[in-house]
Amino acid sequence: xxxxxxxxxxxxxxxxxxxxxxxxxxxxxxxxxxxxxxxxxxxxxxxxxxxxxxxxxxxxxxxxxxxxxxxxxxxxxxxxxxxxxxxxxxxxxxxxxxxxxxxxxxxxxxxxxxxxxxxxxxxxxxxxxxxxxxxxxxxxxxxxxxxxxxxxxxxxxxxxxxxxxxxxxxxxxxxxxxxxxxxxxxxxxxxxxxxxxxxxxxxxxxxxxxxxxxxxxxxxxxxxxxxxxxxxxxxxxxxxxxxxxxxxxxxxxxxxxxxxxxxxxxxxxxxxxxxxxxxxxxxxxxxxxxxxxxxxxxxxxxxxxxxxxxxxxxxxxxxxxxxxxxxxxxxxxxxxxxxxxxxxxxxxxxxxxxxxxxxxxxxxxxxxxxxxxxxxxxxxxxxxxxxx
Amino acid sequence: xxxxxxxxxxxxxxxxxxxxxxxxxxxxxxxxxxxxxxxxxxxxxxxxxxxxxxxxxxxxxxxxxxxxxxxxxxxxxxxx
Numbered sequence: 001x002x003x004x005x006x007x008x009x010x011x012x013x014x015x016x017x018x019x020x021x022x023x024x025x026x027x028x029x030x031x032x033x034x035x036x037x038x039x040x041x042x043x044x045x046x047x048x049x050x051x052x053x054x055x056x057x058x059x060x061x062x063x064x065x066x067x068x069x070x071x072x073x074x075x076x077x078x079x080x081x082x083x084x085x086x087x088x089x090x091x092x093x094x095x096x097x098x099x100x101x102x103x104x105x106x107x108x109x110x111x112x113x114x115x116x117x118x119x120x121x122x123x124x125x126x127x128x129x130x131x132x133x134x135x136x137x138x139x140x141x142x143x144x145x146x147x148x149x150x151x152x153x154x155x156x157x158x159x160x161x162x163x164x165x166x167x168x169x170x171x172x173x174x175x176x177x178x179x180x181x182x183x184x185x186x187x188x189x190x191x192x193x194x195x196x197x198x199x200x201x202x203x204x205x206x207x208x209x210x211x212x213x214x215x216x217x218x219x220x221x222x223x224x225x226x227x228x229x230x231x232x233x234x235x236x237x238x239x240x241x242x243x244x245x246x247x248x249x250x251x252x253x254x255x256x257x258x259x260x261x262x263x264x265x266x267x268x269x270x271x272x273x274x275x276x277x278x279x280x281x282x283x284x285x286x287x288x289x290x291x292x293x294x295x296x297x298x299x300x301x302x303x304x305x306x307x308x309x310x311x312x313x314x315x316x317x318x319x320x321x322x323x324x325x326x327x328x329x330x331x332x333x334x335x336x337x338x339x340x341x342x343x344x345x346x347x348x349x350x351x352x353x354x355x356x357x358x359x360x361x362x363x364x365x366x367x368x369x370x371x372x373x374x375x376x377x378x379x380x381x382x383x384x385x386x387x388x
Numbered sequence: 389x390x391x392x393x394x395x396x397x398x399x400x401x402x403x404x405x406x407x408x409x410x411x412x413x414x415x416x417x418x419x420x421x422x423x424x425x426x427x428x429x430x431x432x433x434x435x436x437x438x439x440x441x442x443x444x445x446x447x448x449x450x451x452x453x454x455x456x457x458x459x460x461x462x463x464x465x466x467x468x
């Protein structure tokens with residue numbers, strides 16, 4: 001029984017410590033708030049009902065431009081409440097792609113194509129839970145992707161903690177220009193888990209986990225690998241499973257100034273490991289302007305079967321630079337200007353966002369000059385959003 | 389012997405569970421609903437514009453091997 005007594009003593013001491021720390025909350029003790037999380041979230045309390053998203057409409061022009069590849073187009077989102085508990089959303093997104101990227105100019109001919117994607121969603125709030133069901137369809141001349149998602153979030157601990165669970169199943173049909181119909185398929189399963197915690201009246205933090213499994217054709221029929229300098233069709237495994245965990249925190253350090261910190265670790269069964277770190281600063285100028293600056297760093301190690309120029313024939317072989325070793329640094333800024341605000345009726349905002357991304361590949365050679373490939377990309381978003 | 393060990397483990401687990409739920413139930417949410425006004429400010433949102441976030445996520449997901457856990461609901465699309 002000595003062990004039982006010891007456990008009881010430790011637990012009692014832990015709970016007592018929590019109570020004492022929480023009691024000191026008035027002094028602004030952050031330790032108290034963190035210490036209360038585990039027991040507190042379980043202990044629960046009267047929960048506040050979550051809110052439905054606001055009615056809104058967005059019209060956006062987006063552009064991605066980098067070394068011969070340009071993808072741009074319009075996107076539209078409309079969201080409307082049907083009753084006090086239901087909100088419907090619909091979005092439409094067009095990518096007009098003009099591709100003369102390094103992959104294309106070194107192995108094939110430049111091309112143009114259009115991808116169209118729509119999403120339909122339904123949000124339902126019941127008691128202290130919200131449920132979102134959505135479906136998406138993306139169509140290109142040689143690729144069709146359909147997906148269905150369900151996300152559930154539950155507020156606990158007096159509305160201070162929000163737990164979320166999500167699931168997506170997507171099924172793709174893969175084709176090839178010049179080939180009648182589709183020659184293969186791929187299925188994807190995504191499982192999400194998240195917790196968001198309010199730490200203080202101006203500070204919150206969250207942890208997200210996502211597992212993704214794929215089965216089917218996971219490569220590109222156009223891409224080639226290199227073996228002894230000769231081009232051969234790439235051969236990817238037909239299954240992949242990945243995990244990612246992301247931690248982030250956001251707080252208002254001084255009234256009108258907020259700081260955001262994020263970190264994600266990713267790993268998968270293709271032996272890819274990646275780190276993503278992001279640091280952001282948001283500032284509200286008067287009631288009209290909102291400015292957001294951020295820096296993002298991304299780093300990954302290549303897949304087990306990736307090779308710039310293989311010196312032996314293997315079962316799987318790829319020269320997809322998305323699977324290579326590279327580092328990427330991005331600097332971005334977002335701006336929102338409130339053009340019209342009629343309290344309680346509607347608000348119109350003009351938004352602009354720009355991101356510069358510099359990517360340095362370690363083991364992907366630009367075969368035009370024999371040097372490691374370097375890529376600078378520009379991402380632009382211009383949009384009008386209205387809430388009503 | 390095995391039975392005794394199992395019983396002891398079970399009693400420990402039960403005791404831990406009871407202590408968690410009963411002993412700590414006095415912990416109250418320390419940020420009251422009326423103190424959460426600032427948390428609804430635009431600067432304290434992880435995501436302000438869903439459509440723009442989805443585009444940004446798409447740009448990253450088709451160029452990087454890493455994916456998931458972004459907090460963007462519904463995840464990325466399955467397109468290539």
